Amino acid sequence: MNLYRRNNRHGGVRPLMVATLLVALVLALDLLAGGIVRDQARSAAALVWSGMGNAHEGLRQWNFFADRRELLEENRALTSEVASLSALRLENDIVRAENTALRDLLAVPEHGRAVATARVLSRPHASPYGTFVIGAGSDDGVSVGDHVLAPGSISLGRVAEVSAGTAVVEMFLRNGNEVEVIIAEDALVSVAGQGGSTGLSEVPRSITVAEGDPVLLPNSGFAIGTIGRIQTPPAAAFQQVFITVPLNIQTLRFVRVMSL
Amino acid sequence: MYVRPLITGIAFASALFAPPWMPMICAGALALRWRAWEVLPLGMLIDMLYLPAGQFFLGIPFPATLAALVLLWGFEPLRRQLMAT
Numbered sequence: 001m002n003l004y005r006r007n008n009r010h011g012g013v014r015p016l017m018v019a020t021l022l023v024a025l026v027l028a029l030d031l032l033a034g035g036i037v038r039d040q041a042r043s044a045a046a047l048v049w050s051g052m053g054n055a056h057e058g059l060r061q062w063n064f065f066a067d068r069r070e071l072l073e074e075n076r077a078l079t080s081e082v083a084s085l086s087a088l089r090l091e092n093d094i095v096r097a098e099n100t101a102l103r104d105l106l107a108v109p110e111h112g113r114a115v116a117t118a119r120v121l122s123r124p125h126a127s128p129y130g131t132f133v134i135g136a137g138s139d140d141g142v143s144v145g146d147h148v149l150a151p152g153s154i155s156l157g158r159v160a161e162v163s164a165g166t167a168v169v170e171m172f173l174r175n176g177n178e179v180e181v182i183i184a185e186d187a188l189v190s191v192a193g194q195g196g197s198t199g200l201s202e203v204p205r206s207i208t209v210a211e212g213d214p215v216l217l218p219n220s221g222f223a224i225g226t227i228g229r230i231q232t233p234p235a236a237a238f239q240q241v242f243i244t245v246p247l248n249i250q251t252l253r254f255v256r257v258m259s260l
Numbered sequence: 261m262y263v264r265p266l267i268t269g270i271a272f273a274s275a276l277f278a279p280p281w282m283p284m285i286c287a288g289a290l291a292l293r294w295r296a297w298e299v300l301p302l303g304m305l306i307d308m309l310y311l312p313a314g315q316f317f318l319g320i321p322f323p324a325t326l327a328a329l330v331l332l333w334g335f336e337p338l339r340r341q342l343m344a345t
Contacts, residue, residue, distance in 0.1 A: 016332060019297035023304050027322060030308070038308040045309055048276060127310035128280035128324065129317050160312035168312045176318060 039163040042133060046166050049121040050135065053253075112147065112221070112258035116140040121166065124249050130174020130193065131157075134255060137165045142257050147222060149256040150247055155222035156255065167257075172217075172224050173199040173243065181224060182216040183241070184209050191215070191224075191243055199225070199243035205232065215243050220260060264290065268298050275306050284327075291331040295339065303328030 030037035118136035126132075136142050146159045148169045157171040172179045173193035181191050187207045191199040203209060213227045228244035271286030283302060290296035306324035317323045 013295065013336065015297050016295050016336075019300045020329065020332075023300045023325060026304065027325065030313075035313045038313060041305060041308040045276060052277070122309070123277065125279050126275070126277060128306065129310050131310045131312065133309065160315065168310070170312065 035161070035163070042163060042166045042168075046121050046133065046135060049133070050119070053119070053121070112260050115142055115146055115257040115259050117254055117256050118142070118148075118167070119254055120252050124171065124197075124252075130171045130177065130195065131160065131168050132171070134167050134169055134257070135165065136257060137167050138162045139164050140257075141259075142167050143259065145260075147220065147258045147260065149222065149258055150245070150249065150252055152247070153222055154245060154247070155217055155220065155224055155258075156245070156249065159257065169255075171249075173197060173245070179224065180218060181243075182218055183207070183213060183227065188218065189241075197225075197245040197249050198228070201241045201243060202238040203241050205237060205239050209239070209241055222258075264294055264296065268296070268302075271298075271302050272305070275302060275309070280306075287328060287331055291328075291335045292339065293342065295336075296332070299328045299332055300325065 026037055116136040118134040118140070120132060121135050122133040124130075124132040134142075134148065142159055142162055144159055144162055147155045148157055148159060150156050155172065157169045157174075159167045160170040161168040170177075171193070173191070173195070175193055175195045177193040178190050179193070179199075180188055181201070182188055183201070183203065184207050187203070189201050189203050189207075191201040193199050209227055209230060211227055211230060214223045215225050215227060216223050225243045225245040227241055229242040230239055231242075232239040267286050267290055271283045271290065274282035274286065283306065287296075287299045287302055291299050303324040303326075304322075307322045311317060311322070311324075320326060
């Protein structure tokens with residue numbers, strides 16, 4: 001027998017039942033009204049994300065916490081990085097010009113049409129579902145299925161839902177998602193997403209792959225990443241190929257939206 | 261006295277800015293100690309922001325909202341014991 005007197009000062013279960021019913025009502029309203037509640041929620045969250053993004057940017061530019069020596073070292077590192085990037089850009093320009101000339105010669109159309117440049121509102125790591133929100137929507141011409149590209153024509157994912165000023169992007173390499181890709185020029189293989197910026201593929205040993213090779217999406221002309229690491233267990237018929245996105249998607253600030 | 265609003269604030273802020281385990285821990289702490297109805301809107305907010313309409317996650321619709329429901333109602337017997345002391 002319980003000799004302790006029950007303490008009811010925290011209230012009964014009635015508030016919980018009311019909250020449960022209210023949440024069920026809101027979800028039903030959202031489903032019936034075609035996502036009106038989630039649009040409002042995202043618009044409100046977009047204001048918070050933009051505000052925090054601006055504040056972060058302001059602090060970064062202010063450089064309040066950096067001392068002189070750190071700045072000098074950073075300046076030196078950035079100068080050398082700019083030099084190497086300039087060389088790469090020059091090479092890239094030459095290859096692009098050559099590519100355009102060849103496309104014109106063969107009458108092959110360009111891959112995709114640029115729709116918008118959008119700010120990344122929510123950090124990809126904040127979502128449990130491998131999604132993130134960008135600050136461009138149907139008002140900017142974004143539509144469901146558009147590719148969302150990081151610098152370097154790396155397609156991070158596709159637009160899954162659009163509202164007037166925001167869009168939800170589903171990443172290709174999100175957990176539990178499988179995507180077909182082309183590696184080693186013409187081998188079509190399946191990659192299992194492992195959480196946003198990494199994926200794993202089991203490739204037959206007969207296919208020769210190398211670290212740094214691009215991983216392309218079929219019929220799009222976009223890459224979803226590069227081959228990061230290759231493991232070949234001695235007795236296995238397959239080699240494990242790890243795919244990585246060669247940039248930090250958590251610090252990405254802007255993306256391009258392309259329509260195929 | 262201010263612990264519950266503080267954890268609630270952290271939970272909602274981390275739903276927007278932090279990795280998913282952060283609001284999960286906050287929701288667990290709230291649901292374990294109090295009949296924290298605010299865990300439900302927290303779960304719903306996560307679903308509304310990040311889950312595209314009409315889509316499931318691992319075959320489950322509104323997973324964060326359902327997880328919040330399970331937490332709140334599942335911890336009720338344990339919470340009754342905690343509150344009885």
